[in-house]
Amino acid sequence: MTPRIHRRDFFKLTGAGAVVAVAQRGPERGMPEEISAWLHIGENGAVTLYAGKAEMGQNVRTSLAQAAAEELGVSVESIRMVLGDTDLTPWDAGTFGSRTTPYLAPQIRRAAAAAREMLMDVARDRLKADRTALTAAGGKVTDAKSGRSITYGELTRGQKLLKMIPADTSLRAAADWRVAGKHVRKVDGRAMVTGAHLYPSDVTRPGMLYGKVLRAPAWNAKLISVDGSAAKALPGVHFVHEGGFVGVAAADERAAAKALEAVKAEWSESPQPSEREIFDYLRKHAGPPQGQGIRRGNIERGMAEADVRLKQTYTVAYIAHAPLEPRAAVAEWEGGKLTVWTGSQRPFGVRSELASAFQIPEERVRVIIPDTGSGYGGKHTGDAAIEAARLAKAAGKPVKVVWTREEEFRWAYFRPAGIFEISSGMKRDGTITAWEFHNYNSGPAGLQTMYDIPHQLIVHHPCRSPLRQGSYRALAATANHFAREVHMDELAQAASMDPLEFRLKNLKDERLRAVFAAAAEKFGWGKKKKEAGRGYGIAGGFEKGLYVATCVEISAPANGPVKIIRVVEAFECGAIVNPDHLENQVVGMIIMGLGGALFEAVRFENGRMLNPRFSRYRVPRFSDTPPIEAVLLNRKDLASAGGGETPICGIAPALSNALFDARGQRLRSLPLLPPRTS
Amino acid sequence: MARVRELLVNGARRQIDVDEARTLLSVLREELGLTGAKYGCGEGQCGACTVLIDGVARRSCVVTVGSAAGKKITTIEGLAANGRLHPLQESFLEVDVMQCGYCTPGMIMAAAGLLGKNPNPGEAEIARALDGNICRCGTYPRIVAAVRLAARRSK
Numbered sequence: 053m054t055p056r057i058h059r060r061d062f063f064k065l066t067g068a069g070a071v072v073a074v075a076q077r078g079p080e081r082g083m084p085e086e087i088s089a090w091l092h093i094g095e096n097g098a099v100t101l102y103a104g105k106a107e108m109g110q111n112v113r114t115s116l117a118q119a120a121a122e123e124l125g126v127s128v129e130s131i132r133m134v135l136g137d138t139d140l141t142p143w144d145a146g147t148f149g150s151r152t153t154p155y156l157a158p159q160i161r162r163a164a165a166a167a168r169e170m171l172m173d174v175a176r177d178r179l180k181a182d183r184t185a186l187t188a189a190g191g192k193v194t195d196a197k198s199g200r201s202i203t204y205g206e207l208t209r210g211q212k213l214l215k216m217i218p219a220d221t222s223l224r225a226a227a228d229w230r231v232a233g234k235h236v237r238k239v240d241g242r243a244m245v246t247g248a249h250l251y252p253s254d255v256t257r258p259g260m261l262y263g264k265v266l267r268a269p270a271w272n273a274k275l276i277s278v279d280g281s282a283a284k285a286l287p288g289v290h291f292v293h294e295g296g297f298v299g300v301a302a303a304d305e306r307a308a309a310k311a312l313e314a315v316k317a318e319w320s321e322s323p324q325p326s327e328r329e330i331f332d333y334l335r336k337h338a339g340p341p342q343g344q345g346i347r348r349g350n351i352e353r354g355m356a357e358a359d360v361r362l363k364q365t366y367t368v369a370y371i372a373h374a375p376l377e378p379r380a381a382v383a384e385w386e387g388g389k390l391t392v393w394t395g396s397q398r399p400f401g402v403r404s405e406l407a408s409a410f411q412i413p414e415e416r417v418r419v420i421i422p423d424t425g426s427g428y429g430g431k432h433t434g435d436a437a438i439e440a441a442r443l444a445k446a447a448g449k450p451v452k453v454v455w456t457r458e459e460e461f462r463w464a465y466f467r468p469a470g471i472f473e474i475s476s477g478m479k480r481d482g483t484i485t486a487w488e489f490h491n492y493n494s495g496p497a498g499l500q501t502m503y504d505i506p507h508q509l510i511v512h513h514p515c516r517s518p519l520r521q522g523s524y525r526a527l528a529a530t531a532n533h534f535a536r537e538v539h540m541d542e543l544a545q546a547a548s549m550d551p552l553e554f555r556l557k558n559l560k561d562e563r564l565r566a567v568f569a570a571a572a573e574k575f576g577w578g579k580k581k582k583e584a585g586r587g588y589g590i591a592g593g594f595e596k597g598l599y600v601a602t603c604v605e606i607s608a609p610a611n612g613p614v615k616i617i618r619v620v621e622a623f624e625c626g627a628i629v630n631p632d633h634l635e636n637q638v639v640g641m642i643i644m645g646l647g648g649a650l651f652e653a654v655r656f657e658n659g660r661m662l663n664p665r666f667s668r669y670r671v672p673r674f675s676d677t678p679p680i681e682a683v684l685l686n687r688k689d690l691a692s693a694g695g696g697e698t699p700i701c702g703i704a705p706a707l708s709n710a711l712f713d714a715r716g717q718r719l720r721s722l723p724l725l726p727p728r729t730s
Numbered sequence: 731m732a733r734v735r736e737l738l739v740n741g742a743r744r745q746i747d748v749d750e751a752r753t754l755l756s757v758l759r760e761e762l763g764l765t766g767a768k769y770g771c772g773e774g775q776c777g778a779c780t781v782l783i784d785g786v787a788r789r790s791c792v793v794t795v796g797s798a799a800g801k802k803i804t805t806i807e808g809l810a811a812n813g814r815l816h817p818l819q820e821s822f823l824e825v826d827v828m829q830c831g832y833c834t835p836g837m838i839m840a841a842a843g844l845l846g847k848n849p850n851p852g853e854a855e856i857a858r859a860l861d862g863n864i865c866r867c868g869t870y871p872r873i874v875a876a877v878r879l880a881a882r883r884s885k
Contacts, residue, residue, distance in 0.1 A: 109830025109867050237826050244831035245819040247766020247806035251832060254765035262760070304760050306752050376770050376778055376832045376866045425768070425832030426866055457771040632826055636869065640829060643868030666775035666864065674857040677870040 063212050065140060066092045066100070070213040072167040073142075074159040087142040088159050088219065091120065091167060097191055097205030099124060099131045101160065104144025105152050106136040106397050107423040108375075108431070110696045111633045112152050114239045115232075118629060119157045122231040123164035123224065125189040126204075128239060136399040136421030138414075146398035148429060148523060150596045150694025153629060157692065162221040170215050174207045226627035226688040233688075235632040240423065252395035252422050253380035257450035260382065261290070262305040263443040264312040265453065266298035267463060270659030271519065273319040282314040290447040291315070301443045301451045324659040325518045331367055331471050334493045337516040345511035346500055354486025354507025358477025360546050365473050366535040368494060368722040369653035370466040370519055374671055377425020378460035383440035384450040389416045394437040395424035402434035409438045410445070428644070429523035430464055461664035466654055467524035468517060470494025472535035482547035484558050491532060493517060498529025498595040498701065501536060503558040519656065525641070526697040529595040530648065530704060534722060537591035537705030542718065551590050551709065552577055561594070563624055563687075567601040568592050570683045571622035575603035585609035586617075587714025591705035597693040599624040599685075602642070602702030608714035614725060616646070616678035616707070623682065623699050626690035634695045638682040641700040647672040649704035650725045734799045739764065740808025750796030755779045757795045758805060766806035766835040770864065777863030780836040780843070781805045787843025789862075806835035809842065818842055821880040822873075829867035837863050841877045850881050 062071045073090035091101045101120050107113045117131045124131075134140050136147075144156075168188045175193035176183045185196045194201035226233060243249035268275070278298050280291040289311040290301040300311040325333040355361060381394035390410065396402045399419045407414045424431065436453050444451040455463070470493045477486035487505045493515035500510060524530065544554035552572055559565055568590075572578070577590065587608055592601035605617040623638050651670045655662040663669045708719050732750045736743055739762060746761050758764040758781070767790050770778030774789035781790045782804040790798075809816040815823075818838045828834055837860065844851055844859040851859065856877045857870075865873065 109828075109832075111829065235826075237823065238828055241823045241826065241828055241831075242815075244828050244834050245806075245815070245822045245838060246810060247764070247835045249831060250765065251768070253769065254759075256763070256765075304752070305756050306749070374866060376776065376830070376864060377768065378770075424830065426830040428866070454769060457773070457776075636826065636829060636872065639871060640868030643870060644866065665773055666771045667773055671864055671866065672868065672870075673864065674861045674870050674874070677857070677868075680871060 062090065062092070062214065067094065068210055068212055069094045069208040070167060070170060070211060072163045072170065072215045072217060074163045074219055075216045089142060089156060089163055091163050093167060093171070093204050093208050095205055095209045097203050099126055100134060101131055102134045102141045103156060103160065104136060104141040104399060105156060106147040106399060106421045108147065108397065108427040110152070110637065111238055111630065113423065114236055114633065115153065115629045116157060116160055117239055118232045118236050119160045120164040122229060123161050124168050126191045128231065128236050130191065138399050138403045138417070138419045143400050146401055146432065148397055148432065150598070150697045153692050153694040154597070157629070158223060159219055161223050162217055162219065165223065166215055166217045166221065170213060171204055171207050174213070175202050178202060178207070226692070232629050233627065234630070236630060238633070250422055251377055251425050252382070252393055253377055253425070253454045255382045255393040255422060255452070257382060257384050260450040260452055261301040261303060261443070261447055262308045263299055263301045263440055263451040263453040264308040265439050266312060266315055266317060267459065268319055270321050270324065272324060272659060273321045276318040276320050279316040282316070283311045286311050286314065290443065292443055292446040294442065297439070297442055299439060299443050301447045321659060326657040327655055330469055330518070333518060334469065334471060334515040338492055338513045339515065341511045341513050342496060345509060347509055349507035351486055351488050351507050351509040355475070355477045357485045359480040361475070361477045362539070362542060362546060363475045364539060364542060364720060365471065366538060366720045367472070368470050368531040368534060370469045370521065371648050371652045372461055372466055372654055372669060373428040373430025373464070373524065374461065374669065375426040375428060375430055378455040378457060379431065379436035379464065380452070380454040381436040381440040382450060382452045383437065383444040385445055388412070389418070390441055391418045391420065392437045392441060393420045393422055394434065395427070395431055396421055396434060396437070397427045397431050401432065402437050405434040406437060406441055410441065428525045429527065432523055433465070435463070457666065458664045461669065462661050465520040465522040467648070468494050468521040468528070470528070470531050472531070474535060474539045476539065476543060478543055478547060482544070482549050482554050482557050484543065489536070491528070494531040495528030497527035498532040498593065502561055502564055502594050503540070503555070504560045505558065519654070525644065526595060526700050529593070529698065529701050530645065531722070533591065533593045533701040534704045534708070537593065538708050538720060541705070541709040541712065550578060555592070563599045564592060564594055566685060567599045567622040567624050570685055571601040571603050571620050574622070574681060574683050575620040577603055580605070585612070585714060587710035587712070589706040589708065589710025589713060591702045591709060593701050595698045595701060597626070598695070598698035600699050600702045602706040604703070604706045604710045606707065606710045606714060608711055610715060614650070614711065619678055619680045619703065621680070621682055621699060621702060622685060623695070624685035624687060625693040625695045627688045627692045628684060628686045629692055631684060631686070634684055635682050637695050638684070638699040639680050642680050642703050643672050643677055645700040645703040646676065646707065648722060649707045651723045651727070653723050653727070655727070732796065734795050737762070737795070737799060737803060738801065739803045740805060748795055750794060752795050753791055754781070754793040754795050754798045754803070755790040758790060764805050764807050768832055768836060770833070775862065777840055777860070778833055778836040780839040780863065782839060782843055785843070785846050787840045806839055809838065816842065817880040817883045818845070818877065821876040821883065825872050825876040825879060827869050827872040827876050829869055833863060833865045837865065837873055841880070844877070845881060845884065849884060851877070853878065
């Protein structure tokens with residue numbers, strides 16, 4: 053049973069004051085109330101907000117503070133946020149899937165609104181005022197009639213006010229927002245520019261040692277024997293061998309690395325598939341399709357009704373998240389209780405991993421996630437946390453484990469490679485009648501087509517992946533959008549139609565039409581004269597309630613280098629919470645996405661990654677960055693959705709389509725450019 | 731093996747006692763508690779560990795502490811003078827550059843090295859000078875804007 057924050061715990065954690073918690077029913081009926089967020093107003097008026105999310109650069113610390121400040125009538129700066137601490141914050145599934153803004157932010161608003169109302173009730177009694185004459189702003193309640201006011205701290209002094217509210221309380225409409233909807237600067241920016249901000253890899257504990265873990269020479273290699281006697285003989289070195297785990301801890305990182313070098317180990321390997329055969333391998337190791345797939349109409353009839361039929365195959369490579377901060381953890385055992393500071397998107401998931409690894413109840417494990425040096429879907433697991441905890445337990449001292457860049461590349465997990473087989477049919481006038489889409493291994497996110505096609509068959513085939521794979525930014529939506537939107541371009545070409553016109557002809561969704569129109573207008577789509585060596589490409593899509601359209605212009609002379617001249621992307625995610633931070637996210641995702649589009653690929657042979665360094669695995673740099681314009685459509689009438697994933701989906705297909713426009717050559721595999729021969 | 735017993739860091743003489751072959755980065759972080767310089771790659775390819783050595787931006791992950799001894803080392807923690815932020819620190823805040831912020835100290839130090847040589851760099855010069863610094867969140871356009879702003883302010 054997962055321990056959860058209980059109402060009787062609140063004041064034990066915080067001392068006196070006022071607490072409001074948002075309670076929802078658990079996932080199963082009859083479960084005890086489940087708290088999704090809570091806040092405390094202390095006797096000094098300080099507001100502290102507790103939520104189980106992790107900050108990795110999405111700026112949720114700022115956007116959630118804005119949500120609370122909005123309802124509570126206090127400044128953003130006056131709110132302290134406690135995030136991702138399994139002893140203090142409510143249980144949370146994890147920070148992924150663009151869920152913070154649509155699901156958690158409204159609950160924080162509800163908690164803050166309820167706290168405001170509760171304080172106003174107390175103020176009414178204290179001031180003996182007319183409730184309707186009271187206003188809450190600037191951290192105090194003011195009586196308009198008498199002009200008297202009373203601060204939140206005075207109202208909560210010596211009190212233990214507790215209110216549990218249901219998760220469906222009504223909220224202030226986006227059109228009436230005063231704090232949210234506007235630019236507020238990153239709340240912890242000063243600590244970042246002065247170097248004071250402590251990331252997981254910066255955490256230290258008294259008496260802490262540095263740990264290193266022995267890695268296999270290849271994926272899936274088995275440990276046959278290990279001899280740690282030379283390592284053990286070194287002064288101050290702790291050597292640990294438990295099952296398949298071999299590691300050392302020493303006073304500094306260099307001493308630990310030297311001790312690890314002294315460990316002798318024998319491994320057994322068996323042959324593993326290499327990069328050149330990966331797509332054959334995945335096809336041969338495809339399992340049964342996942343579920344029924346998406347079926348609409350009758351695919352055979354749709355094909356029979358078509359005048360033009362097209363069949364093509366697309367592929368995407370494994371790519372790495374390569375967060376700039378590699379996996380890191382500091383573990384400390386004290387009186388049978390384990391505390392781990394680590395960088396992960398799933399604090400409570402890591403707690404479960406630790407409890408199970410050490411066979412202890414979850415109550416005896418505390419996981420704290422200091423704001424982390426990014427994740428992009430790549431930090432769901434607790435690998436480093438378990439390693440640090442093993443070493444700390446054996447050494448009897450706190451131990452820090454920070455993965456090297458090479459370890460992060462080799463032993464984390466990848467965005468899946470995938471194969472896409474698309475068969476389509478259309479009328480001579482460009483009306484699509486049939487769409488059959490098979491995705492092998494890449495994953496089901498963003499699988500459905502947004503185009504209005506009467507006959508569809510869309511299937512995801514999970515495969516046995518020889519490489520460890522997992523989530524990525526927007527999951528499989530990047531890959532599914534690439535295949536779909538390049539194929540749409542091929543159909544437009546077959547119909548001799550403009551790619552935008554062709555898409556709009558087959559598209560009814562108004563929100564998607566709006567982003568296509570906005571991007572095309574800003575870009576000047578169709579207005580440029582055709583020049584040799586210039587190409588224009590467009591692509592769009594939707595995922596998780598978010599809509600994106602991307603236009604690119606490139607220079608790509610027949611035998612010359614490819615250069616992106618400009619990118620315009622329109623994006624719509626409902627009511628915008630922080631427009632400047634959203635722009636930052638959208639531009640950043642285009643830049644990250646152009647790496648996977650143009651040059652990122654995991655090179656591997658027989659169980660070994662061949663390019664596990666930044667000198668060999670190319671990621672986007674300043675010199676790769678084109679001028680980028682983001683057009684943000686603000687739909688105040690729609691609920692806010694999360695903006696940290698979907699904007700990455702448009703750039704890869706738009707670039708492939710632009711390359712075709714420039715060179716007349718269709719590129720159906722990511723990355724689009726051949727590896728550098730240097 | 732020779733030992734290094736003193737470093738000149740951020741205007742102060744700091745006593746240490748470490749093997750000269752250790753990287754400057756590990757000594758700054760592990761011995762002196764200056765964790766602003768970050769580990770990102772260990773091969774001088776990402777710039778997260780950038781510090782100034784005698785005013786020149788250097789990758790502290792590939793500099794041995796022995797070779798830095800006796801020279802003036804400035805880390806991100808020493809950039810603000812008398813509690814006043816450096817113009818680059820101000821401009822990074824004003825442009826609201828950061829997402830995860832892990833690359834930020836290295837970016838600011840690399841930019842400080844650039845402004846030391848060229849007080850008024852254009853966008854292309856900034857991009858060239860900082861091309862060895864990686865930001866995986868993709869905040870490059872804002873970093874260029876922030877460096878330009880700091881350069882204008884410093885005139």
